[in-house]
Amino acid sequence: MERLTKWEDGSITYNEKRELECGEYCDSCSQGAGICKTVENMIKKLATYEDAEEHGSIVRLPCKVGDTVWDNDFGYPESYEIKAFSYGYCDSYVEPDIEDQIIFYYENYSGSITGAFPMSELGKTVFLTHEEAEKKLEQLKNEI
Incomplete structure (x- = not known):
């Protein structure tokens, strides 16, 4: 990962290789990037x-609440909508033996988790x- 900012003597600066034009971030700015509080805060x-x-x-989560996922x-392939996510332990009434992981909860067509x-x-x-679900299903059929 290339940083766009750096720390020098307790202060934050941006990488000098990049040109910073104040007008790219602020409408009708007359101060200039050197003293602009908006750019400083950014x-x-x-x-x-x-x-x-x-x-x-x-x-970085691979999906978000509201996304559709597919399970075979x-x-x-059956579609489900992601309704929530959490980290830690999943109650056994939903799914047993999931601990210390990011957990996604999904609902079926009737709206039940x-x-x-x-x-x-x-x-x-x-x-x-x-398509990914169908491909995996086909792979599993070919292994039988």
Whole structure:
């Protein structure tokens, strides 16, 4: 990961290789990038995110609430809508034995939470597209 900001003597600066034009960020700015509080705040916020990313504090989720995922139920792809996610332990009434992972909860066509899966199952048993689910189902049929 290439940082766009850097720390020097306790201050945050942006990478000098990039040209920073104040007009790209502010309408009708007359101050210039050197004394612009908006650009300064943007750089500070970006530096905070870059620090968090370097320390492994940012998780990039492969899907979000409202997305459709596909599971091969009973020999054909079935769609489910992601309703929530959490980290930690999944109550056994939904799905047993999921601990210390990001867990996605999904609902069926009637709107009931019908299951959950850990993020580690994406691409193995749960898929982000119908085509990926069909491809995996075909692969499993060929292995029999």
